[in-house]
Amino acid sequence: MPDTLLFLLIVVPFLAALGCLLLRQEQLRSLIIIGTGGLLTLCALMLMASTPFSAAPKSILGISVSMLIQAADFFLLGVIGYYGYKHRNLLIQGLAVLQFVLLACFETFMVAPGKEYATFYGDTLSLVMVLVICIVGSLICIHAIPYMKEHEHHLQLEGSKQPRFFAIMVLFLGAMNGLVLTNDLSFFYFFFELTTICSFLLIGHDQTEIAETNAVRALWMNALGGAALLVGIMWIYSKTGTMDMQAIISAGPKAALLLPLALLCFAGFTKAAQAPFQSWLLGAMVAPTPTSALLHSSTMVKAGVYLVIRFAPAFAGTFLSLGVALAGAFTFLAMAVLAMGQSNGKKILAYSTVSNLGLIMACAGINTKAAITAAILLIIFHALTKALLFLCVGTIEQRIGSRDIEDMRGLLTAMPWTAVILVAGILTMILPPFGMLLGKWVAIESSSQQLFVIVMLALGSAVTVAYWARWAGQIMSVSSLGAREPELQPMLTRGPLAALLGGAVLLSALWPWVYNRVAGPGPGLANPASAAVMGFMIVVIGSGFLWAVNAMRQARTARMTRPYLCGAPENVEGTYVGPINQDMPVILGNAYFTSLVTEDRLTCWVNMGAGLMLVLMIGGAL
Amino acid sequence: MPVSVIKDFIEKSRLKSPWLVHFDCGSCNGCDIEVLACLTPLYDVERFGILNIGNPKHADMLLVTGTVNHRNKKVLKNLYDQMPHPKVVLALGACGTSGGVFREAYNVVGGVDKVIPVDVYVPGCAVKPEAIIDGVVTALGRLAEKRAEASASAKE
Amino acid sequence: MKSLFLALIGMAVAPVVGGLVSGLDRILTARCQSRKGPPLIQPFYDAAKLWGKEVTATNPWQAFCAVMYLVAAAASVGLLCAGSDLLLIFFVQAVGAVFLVMGAYAVPSPYSQIGAQRELLQMVAYEPLIILTIVGIRLMTGSFRVDAVFALDQPLLFKLPLLFLVLGYALTIKLRKSPFDISACHHAHQEIVRGVYTEFSGPYLALIEIAHWYEVILVLGLVSLFWATSIAGMILLVAATYAAEILVDNVSSRMTWRWMLGSVWLSGLVLSGINLVWLYAR
Structure with a gap:
């Protein structure tokens, strides 16, 4: 077989x-x-049914x-x-x-x-x-x-x-x-x-x-x-x-x-x-x-x-292992900081990929059984969510002609279905009870004995939340009173997006089972997100979600007010009446901390630091 | 029973927590200074739960000083519309109540009541802090009356 | 079963206590400024009034975010009372923080959007410090769970004095106290109108007020863990810490995000680094 x-x-x-x-x-x-x-x-x-297995095929097609x-x-x-x-x-x-x-x-x-x-x-x-x-x-x-x-x-x-x-x-x-x-x-x-x-x-x-x-x-x-x-x-x-x-x-x-x-x-x-x-x-x-x-x-x-x-x-408990953990954790932090300074959506995704892979590397370097389990789980959930986010950005780019997140402000009006999927995807990236965060949780718990690793993970994870939440927030930034047009898409575009999101949510709900399946039997593997904890979270946050959806539905019938612009009158949506009765556009933008996070300059320092980490890692093996 | 207790508490709370937003339509700043004076330790309006919240979306009372002119009448109307019900409006000072000495000027619409409904008029040039506090308390009475009328008409 | 019961009790009692603490806060602040201040139950008047106001919104998504903020804040308090995993409690409260930010982002108004960005920076500032404090507790107890703290025979404060200071930094931000009240002030004064709160009104603002009470309780609960060996010690430590927060709030002015991030990361990392090195060296 x-x-x-x-x-x-x-x-x-x-x-x-x-x-x-x-x-x-x-x-x-x-x-x-x-x-x-x-x-x-x-x-x-x-x-799945036949693992573990080993095979030694001698020849293929002769x-x-x-x-x-x-x-x-x-x-x-x-x-x-x-x-x-x-x-x-x-x-x-x-x-x-x-x-x-x-x-x-x-x-x-x-x-x-x-x-x-x-x-x-x-x-x-x-x-x-x-x-x-x-x-x-x-x-x-x-x-x-x-x-x-x-x-x-x-x-x-x-x-x-x-x-x-x-x-x-x-x-x-x-x-x-x-x-x-x-x-x-x-x-x-x-x-x-x-x-x-x-x-x-x-x-x-x-x-x-x-x-x-x-x-x-x-x-x-x-x-x-x-x-x-x-x-x-x-x-x-x-x-x-x-x-x-x-x-x-x-x-x-x-x-x-x-x-x-x-x-x-x-x-x-x-x-x-x-x-x-x-x-x-x-x-x-x-x-x-x-x-x-x-x-x-x-x-x-x-x-x-x-x-x-x-x-x-093969290198558990050696200095090489610590070197891998340090280099991975450093990448996690440095790439998260670089992502903070980006407005190009694909670049944010790219930096976040490198950052998350750094986290996985750090887990591999910590090299306890729990850490390795965390690494494998992170691979699963990262693949699902990151594929979803990239496909969403690609779909959006073909429609609006831009991959800049500033141009995705208020995307909910133009592409309601894709916008909701994208926001949901971003939330599965950073919030419990979804797999990425649970994986990070296990990672942090298993790295508590490594001072430098844990400090970098703590800093990196805060920055990660910030750049994702910023993006998700402004996609929903809408004040339009007009009715939205339903979004039309080919089935082959929409199906994979729905499948990827559904997969990420379903596997998160099945976390205790997935964890046990991946970790296998063994000591020292207490799953922090046990079935009881997950049950509590799913019940409370799930019922909260239903309440929130209901509140949102009721809010549709509420009296709609305009965004607060100090009462400035508004003739055309998205503008206010300025000096000499001209319609001045309301232009909003995010801070990208360009004075702190200049990509070129920071990349230079990051590469030097990471180079040193690699030297440390390989030198430690001598 | 508990539902009516909660409802009564909410009705009571409306009078216990008036949050203000203060809008200067073009005053000489005399009245504005007196409004801010109410917050000082001498008058300490927070005793009555009054906060100068500075945001119409959170406020229950709109305090307007100065004459309304053609430029800011839309702003005044906008701010009023952004306040959620129930709400009351106070016109402060000679200018706010009637347009004051500027009422004949070419650019002036007049008092606040030319643009939005006013519940309480507080005279003075400038208004005294005591008068403002008195006006707010009177406005709370108006608020209670409005609620009573609303519930009476709802019953009918 | 017992922990579920504790969680439910905590979620029911926390808003009452949290509201009273907020009222006390307002009175003490007023006294610091030689004013008399509002009645103790003023926060409840405020919330009830807001709940009874007309529902207005700019974007229905705001309602979703306000509810999720409250639910996450309540859940984190529930988990704390159930003696659950500290990191989990922290992550669940982060759900609330993220939804508050998203709700503020939902309306294209400059004030709420600037508030949202500042709130994100505040999160970037305090989250690492709280994680490091939790790691310190883990090193003392050998477990990430809250109930393990109560098994100790000596207050954590003796072994984690610097981390307690670090937690104090984080809590000043979380409680929206000066000098870190840059995204929205706990009191009604702010240069960007009401920051993240600007666009929430009526019942939604009431939900957010209640969620903030939950967060106050969560914060005080974290503080109380540092003297978990006796009830009197817990109360005394919490009271002293909160009084210090009010004092700091009244004697300092609002700073910029740049200063906040720089000072908090630098001093926070140095202090927690030193304290953690002590623990590793043991």
């Missing part, structure tokens, strides 16, 4: 990608995407798996080198050549056939990742169908580039599934590089100048991570003589392995866009929104945190 599921989860997306490329007909492509999404979701759910992966490794490095050459980037070329040489040496001289082991392995962590990738990723791909149609309509292209776009999107899901299910370091390296290439192609999809610059930046940063990963893998192999990840992890912390593990963590930090590598993820927002949604929520950056969480037991 696992073998079949593995085939469906990893290989079918590759075939579907091929289908998207070859069958250039729109309806057919939509059908392939929806079908693949449904199949992946189904397989992921079925995988070709030896390890041969195939080896060949594909060199091909991928060739592709990276080609793009480095095409964009005249010496760094990428150098990294590609370096990895090519290293890999060639490694494969020819070092790797000796050892004893058999499972090349694929699934436990709770992989299962959670597969579920997130398949369900959230598929929903994003489905939302992309109407989005990309509108996007290309807007760009007025000569020929459609959608086949290529969707092929890479679906391929990405397959690569991620492979990455989280494999138990072989060389396979892991292949899938890791594959996600790098996919993200590079997606970021540069629109082929504008800025898109290409940002794509190249993403490529070199991630190639750097890939090189670190390869060196780490070679090092680990030379010390242990095995590529079996479970064998390495279950052996527990070993002093000799710390430095290669630090390199692996470094690779995870580049992939997860942790400071000082956040710039590639920030640049990625030039791509069409589904790309950002995919990169930020269910794939790519989650591969980075997955890598660190996966290997966390």
Whole structure:
């Protein structure tokens, strides 16, 4: 059974990608995407029944798996080198050549056939990742169908580039599934590089100048991570003589392995866009929104945190672990502060992604069982909510032509349905009884023994609430007396949004069950949000919610007054009668603290601080 | 029984907690200074639960000083409309009650009652703080009367 | 079952006590200014009057936010009385704070919007301090739960003196006292009309007043944890702290958000850092 599921989860997306490329007909492509999404979701759910499992498929469609992966490794490095050459980037070329040489040496001289082991392995962590990738990723791909149609309509292209776009999107899901299910370091390296290439192609999809610059930046940063990963893998192999990840992890912390593990963590930090590598993820927002949604929520950056969480037991209790926690917590705080100074909605989302991944990294670094559980739960809820928020912003941007949150002021009038979904999404990000906050709660409780980590988490979480609440507040900022028009949207746009929000709310309500399922049995794992506490919160806040909805309905019949402007008369809505009887517009704006949080200047300091943290982290492994 | 107790308490509270908003329509500031003097320790109107709240949306009483002119009559009307019922209006000083010495001026509409209904007129130039406090207490009587009339008409 | 019962009692009694404390506050403040001040039950007159006023609104969403603010404030007091997790209590009160801000944002009036932004800055200032205080309590008791505090045989104040000061900072902001009353003043004077409260009127303002009473009780409850070994000690500590808050309110002027954020983060972090280092070093 696992073998079949593995085939469906990893290989079918590759075939579907091929289908998207070859069958250039729109309806057919939509059908392939929806079908693949449904199949992946189904397989992921079925995988729940058979975890934990291990499997060692020897061949696929008659070709030896390890041969195939080896060949594909060199091909991928060739592709990276080609793009480095095409964009005249010496760094990428150098990294590609370096990895090519290293890999060639490694494969020819070092790797000796050892004893058999499972090349694929699934436990709770992989299962959670597969579920997130398949369900959230598929929903994003489905939302992309109407989005990309509108996007290309807007760009007025000569020929459609959608086949290529969707092929890479679906391929990405397959690569991620492979990455989280494999138990072989060389396979892991292949899938890791594959996600790098996919993200590079997606970021540069629109082929504008800025898109290409940002794509190249993403490529070199991630190639750097890939090189670190390869060196780490070679090092680990030379010390242990095995590529079996479970064998390495279950052996527990070993002093000799710390430095290669630090390199692996470094690779995870580049992939997860942790400071000082956040710039590639920030640049990625030039791509069409589904790309950002995919990169930020269910794939790519989650591969980075997955890598660190996966290997966390192998460095538990060491200084490296503390280094990871400090670097993660620092990223959490610094990115939250940077988000405070932004008015670009997508940039706020991007900074918040990096910030939340920092929190997950910090949990992995604290490295107790409760902290790891918190990290996994944060992955689930972050993926759901962040995908939702990105898709909302993309939908809004196509309608109002701006991604600036100042332009979303009073969005409730123009797009009532999407506005409510967006506000609800933001609230699931910061308030109890929703999963993100409960995860943060467990994280703070388990980090109470680390002074610096807890101080940074405390500061960061306050700032986080502020920048989200500001955005949610002004979306509802409306004084219009006129009737609102109902909002029309394609089903494929609206469905994924509703599904993502519903998923986040439902899983939050099921928190005690989800927690136990993820944490598994074990001591020291008392869930602070127990069923009793959650029950109290759901009953009180839930009934409060019903009362509030009722109050809102009654308020619709109340006498409507105008906003208080010192009684200044108002002839036209949104203006007041000023000097010489002119209608002066009422212009409201948020403070973005530009004197304190200047992005350029602060980023420079943050990168320096984060660089020091990385040196601390890797140096601690010496 | 408890419902009527609560209702009675609410009716009593209306007289125990008059919150004021003070609007200067174009006074010479003589009356305004006297209004603020009511807050000082000498007069201490907070004894009666009176607060100068400065916001029509929270206020029960509108205190208007100065003559109404063509420019600020709309502002006065707006402020009055933004106050939730039940509410009362006090016109303070010679200017507020009638337009005072400016009533014949080309730009002047006249007293406050030309624009909004006035419940209590407090004369003086400038009004004395004692007179203002007396006016507020009289206005509370008016408020009670208004409530009684309203409940009587509701019963019919 | 017992904790549920305690939570319900707390949620029922808290607004009464909170209203009386607010009344006492007004009298004491008046006495500080050599005035007589209103009757003790003046806050109840105010709330009842507001409840009886006409319902007016600019945006129906305001009603939603006002109700959620009250519910969250009541729930946090309930959790405190039930002896629940301190961080949970803190997070639930943050729900109320966020909805108050959203309600103020709901109306495009400059006064309430500036108030909302200042309120957010106040949250940024006090939230880390409260979390750090809770972490200090955790290090003393070995648990995040309120009932663990009552199991100690020595008042927390002796081991967490600096964190108590830090909590005092946070509470001054939370109680809307000078010099930190920048988003809306507890008293009826403010340079931006009534800040976050500006656009709420009638019954909605009454709900917000009651929610504020709950918050006063929550704040005083947190203070009382620092002398949890005896009832007399609790009352004495709460009374002394509140009196100090009133004194600070009357002798200081309103400051800017910049000053607030700078001073609160700097002094708060230094003080709590020192106190936490003592605890870690034990």
